[in-house]
Amino acid sequence: MSVDFAVDRQAWRHLADAQVNVELDTGDMILNLGPQHPATHGTLRLVVRLDGERVISADPVIGYMHRGYEKLTEFRTYPQITTLINRIDWLSSFANEVPFLRGAELLMDIEAPPRAQYIRTILTELSRIATFMLFLGEMGLQVGALTPPFYGFRDREHVLNLIEAATGGRFHPNFNRIGGLKDDLPWGWINECRSGMKVVLDACNTLEELVAENEIFEARTRSIGIIPPDVGAGYGVSGSNLRASGVDWDLRRDGKPYLVYPELDFKVWTHPDGDSYARYWVRLQETREAARMVIQMLDRIPSGPIMAKVPRIIKVPEGEVFVETENPLGQMAYYVISKGATGPFRVKIRSASFSNVSILPWLLRGVYVPDVITILGSLYFILGDIDR
Amino acid sequence: MPKLPKPKAPGLIGGLGVTFKTMLKGAVTVQYPHEREDPPTRARGVIALKEENCTVCMLCARQCPDWCIYIEGHKEKRPPRREGGRERTVSLLDRFDIDYALCMYCGICVEVCPFDALFWSPEYEYSEANIADLLHDKEKLGEWMETVPEPEPLEVGAETGKK
């Protein structure tokens, strides 16, 4: 038996050390968090070197869910690609479609009619709410509370129902078309959406009371995983994670104008602390802000067509375009190169989670194992968004 | 230095209140096999096929992003409609299979169909124990035609009169 043990042990060493260059000292323990671990939202693997419960180094290993979307897009037509990119960040699929479609529209010099723009913006904000509702609940689970995720799921259901009633798909709407939308809103949707937003605002209050105001939650998240603004920006962290570090940067307001955001009146929330609590707090406020934005837009939605004049067979003229938008998880960007065919020549996808996760080795140094989970949870990544 | 929970803790009490109130409020669960929710009219549940409209043009099979539609057909001569007219050629469908194990439910096939042969139905109860059984043929797809709902009216301000 001892021989077996030795052999197995060697094999195990070899596997665990694949990603970290460990010297020959064996005093530390190497813990493999993931790829199947409840806190990694899927298949992120973290190779963590531990001294007791303190993390010496952490190395994220990604790629377990790589689906090669950048390559796949080269062999699909533009309408087909919309289906595919839905699946990059599957929680906010609609928001994924927008930048790509906008890139194609810019190349073709088409502008979607105002009603379509409004509906697009509403659905983008709805998917932002849906994403953040899940986060607000799930973050409770990361620190060990069993109940908040159920509240998050319960009230997100209203938002998903709205998305489904309008687009036909709960998760993968595939509702955008080049030049507009597939369909107009169904009868009675605007009123339903108004009551849905009330539910969302209530749920925010509930979750704030249950999670954010809880002293144990504060003790677990305050001054944990602090991202200084310059380091965060250096690693390419974006979105709420960066805003929680006090960087007042939101592409909806500061980027090239897209959709109807320039016409809207909204506040960009920031928090000076940059810790896990700040990230929770910023997302909580952004959920509320998004609900208020939706209500604002519902009041002003113009009437008119939802499709611009588009040729039946879509051929995008030659050219290159870079489009970036503020997605729920952060900055999402597409660089589309077209050679005049029905499909793009090359698409580069810049997804938010990939950059957000790349700060982990820096951020996790020196924290405790339970804080690893809190930090992972508060960074809020989607595996599909990392691996693409 | 981590902050410790204060000994006096109103936030902790508030949390207890939230769960207690929820406990008294009653559940939101739908006990699925006993009661069921109706999906919205637009829900993309399953693709139904109206066989007589299909002209075997293969547009859907070509546009499908993961090529999960299998079509075979043949042409037949039919007697002319009027006396002395030309003989007609009709395309007949031999096989129209959709592999729902591959289908991504994007709806491109329904949209590109020029002859309105494909429809979305909100029907969703067609799970199978075996993945191979998810390949449904045209008879099965035709049965789902009954579940296709009427298109619903559009919201105020929508431009009507076009598809």
Place this chain on the structure above:
Amino acid sequence: MMQFAVDVGWGTILAIKTVVVLAIIPLGAIILGYTFLLKMMAHMQSRLGPMDPGGFHGWFQLFGDGIKFIQKEDVMPAQSDRRIFAMAPAVVVISTFLVFLVIPAGPDLVVSNLDVGVFYALAVSSLAVVGVLMAGWASANKFALLGALRAGAQLIAYELPLLLAVVGVVVMAGTMSLQGIVEAQQNGSIFGWDGIGNPFIFGQIIGFVLFLVAAQAELTQTPFDMPVAESELVAGYMVEYTGFRFLFFFIGEFGTAFAFAGLAATLFLGGWAIPHVTDPGWSNVLGPIVLLTKVMLVAFLMFWVRFTYPRLREDQLQAVAWKFLIPIGLANILITGALKVAF
């Protein structure tokens, strides 16, 4: 002493009582598991919980789970220390069983009325940590090892506040025998009014809260559930256990919760005693029902907290114990002692 069984030897009586207690552990675990884990938690989360098994609100669910666990294959990790791995769940359940021996459910319904009942109960309840450490070590799994070490540190730290919380009661009752404590509460009076006796919760409210907090930590329930912390350590020391060995842990967990709720009910809420009912026959019949009601009340509090709060971190947990609970417990003893002397 035994009025209804004069001709039966004490050995037989002991055997009967032991069998009854052995039956009560899984039964208590199932009652708590069903009422709180399945149903109360579900309703707190806007769910219904199991509804179908058994017909009426899924009451058969846990029995069914038990049957399922027994049928499962007995899996042992290849590199585990097999004997210790197999023994660990038994140690946990035995510790629960030993606590049950001294909790009285009526004037005669107790296996052994020890003079040092409180002391004994708290002592044997901490035996569980040995089982937990064994499980974590023998599993040959890093998550299990981390969980077991956390459990060891935590259970030792919270033994002390638990003890300090109880000392106040012992001072007030003047005895360490659980029967004596129950009688002291039954015969006591609150400022001369003896309508409901004198449940020590009124005098020892701080002790009661301390006891619940420390018991929560002893039971490794949220907010002190780091040893099993499912979002960090997957399932901690239980991670490699399946089948009936896991069932043992489950029974141990909820059985211990039942035992601690019973202890709290006995120490602070008056136990089985019904004020002004002194006839032992009636007390023997009604006592278990009264005790069960109180147990459910205490367990409701414990599980309510469990399903609402997030968990602390390991160092914060230690800080809570040493910086808050123990000083408060000591002060409580001081005040209790001073008042005891004064009145």
